Amino acid sequence: MGIDPPRRGPCPSGPVGITGRVRPGIKVQDGCDSRCAYCIVWKARGPSRSLGLDEVVARVRDASAQGAGEVVLTGINLGRYDVPLGGGRAGLARLVDAVLERTDVGRVRLSSVEPLDVTPELLGVMSASDGRVAPFLHLPLQSGCDATLARMGRPYDSGGYRSVAEAAREALPALALACDVMVGFPGEDEGEFSSSHGFCREMAFARMHVFRYSPRPGTVAAAASGQVAPAEKAARGERMRSLSREMRASYLSGLVGRTERVCVESPGRATTGGLAEALVDERLPVGGLSDVLVRAVGRDGLLDARPPLSASGDITAGDGAGHHNR
């Protein structure tokens, strides 16, 4: 498999904003064995298959040697990573463990993982990594209403999703939880939408990607009755996006006063483990990982993690944040 950029949309593979050399994506899995009612990707991409563990390790080493501070493991259905290994099988947890053990990459990030693929083993590897796996999970939700989820053919209900989120937060106290959510799926009435909206609020997402349902020819949902009018979809999309902005602001303000490990993407600009953008000391080396103190959130949601200026205008040392390059 080649290294493709992740796709945007309610299906695959992670709106995690990979950026070229410093935070490259490494596609380790392709295809999908699920059959979500709105999705055409499984037809287009075929069954799930995975890149060999040694090959992934080699690609991560290459990326690291070329200046990557962080690598993003991507796939159409990343949680279904599965390869033979020593008479048994290796899944995503074993893969992440191997990348941590056998490479010196500063940080590993997972793109989208389906909720039911977040196993105790995966959480254990993330938790034991001491921040080398970004404390970030993008778990596609699609709806917080059980009736809608059932019509979508999603393999969990809101209670199942909640359990996964709670386990993840317990294992990773600094976790930034992100999701995709769809509005206007066929048959979604105001009551179903309200349930979904209420559940999203309860989950306190750090990021939420909101999509309006759009029919894909050849899917079950495209032929379903109860298609939602475009104006109604737009209105629900705006209500959901408003909630998304509110939760994002709350997440970002909770970072103020905390030390965050950032990956420096360009002089003075960096990305936190939870995928927030930050202004940092321009002298920090690009491609390095640094611990910085978050001082404020700008109006545009950009974190200010620059060291304070001294009276002379110089940047003061010893402000409680340091940096360590891998």
Ligand code: SF4
């Ligand atoms: S899990 Fe569902 S939405 Fe995602 S690629 Fe597979 S069929 Fe499509």
